[in-house]
Amino acid sequence: MNVKIYSTPTCPYCIQAKKYLDGKNVQYEEFDVSKDRDAAMEMINKSGQRGVPVIDVNGEIIVGFDKARLDSLISG
Structure with a gap:
């Protein structure tokens, strides 16, 4: 699976998304x-x-x- 996340350091939704992916043990760039x-x-x-x-x-x-x-894409 190839996951890329485009973000900024101060974006709260970016931080949530990265924590979520980390919690699912999904590697991302x-x-x-x-x-x-x-x-x-x-x-x-x-x-x-x-x-x-x-x-x-x-x-x-x-x-x-x-x-x-996100769930549907990373679990499928």
Whole structure:
């Protein structure tokens, strides 16, 4: 499974999403879009959004911390 999370250090939903993934023992790659312009552009191109978090699970894009959708993608 390939999971990427685009976030910022001060975003409360980003922190929740990362804690949730940690609790499920899901490995993910984190991109701080406040410091990484290339990652920010990649996130915008994938999602059409500038808000965080954006979570990419095997190419499926979740905007925000949508626990039900995240569960369905990481358990499937």
